[in-house]
Amino acid sequence: MSVKILTSTIIGMDAFRHHPLEALASAEQGTVAVFDNNAPVLYAVTPDRLAELLAFEASARQARSDVTLEESLFDDELAHPDAIPVPAGKFPMYQGWQPDADFVRLAAIWGVALSSAVTPAELASFVSYWQAEGRVFHHVQWQQKLARSIQLSRAANGGQQKRDLNQLPEPDQSIPDGFRGLR
Structure with a gap:
């Protein structure tokens, strides 16, 4: 050796x-x-x-880059979030995995414009799919995959988030104009 x-x-x-x-x-x-x-x-x-x-x-x-980003992309609170333990190197997807707190900002840097943060349903769907796949990636790669996944699923649904099938609709209590009702 x-x-x-x-x-x-x-x-x-x-x-x-x-x-x-x-x-x-x-x-x-x-x-x-x-x-x-x-x-x-x-x-x-x-x-x-x-x-x-x-x-x-x-x-x-320290990152060395000649890329300049708009100041509006940075929020002082999000620029230095509290440390979240992230596995070092590549790892398979696991239950309880979370993207970084500034995920929407990072997605914008990667070219994926998200109109809102990831929902618990979107995150659960992503995690369960990739858990079954068993593939290994770095934390940043998982976040990039999540951003693209959300972008594609929202685009397929006309830019709207998927409707929660477990949510019960609230009935409308107003009477529309021109409705005569029962006498």
Whole structure:
């Protein structure tokens, strides 16, 4: 089994155990690979190198784009919503999955103009369909699929949301003009 070593400074486990500070002080770029039985078992880094790595990671997370969006698409409350736990990487659809709080805004960015938020019935239909399929996608991909699904279902229904078949209509209590009624 081949292993990629991420530093040029290597030390054995016993030597590191006896003199860890000297090993780190002599390490190139502040990183030491600690070996045991001819295989790396851990990496040790100096506090300065750890700070560099964390700063690099933070800068790598920032999106770089030359696309400018209208300010009206942003709502301060929605720009930084409370963190909702989302599985990392690809995952199959599961019961209880929810799109992000700013889903309608995101859909507009993806080119899907939704006139209203997703209804519980639309979300339940989407989740149950994709649960049965068993496919895996990233969270953003699931949201894009939901946006297109809603767009297509609403367009097929004349732009209106589907009528809830379980809802009982309320009778109209007014008498239309010209109606003579029973005498």
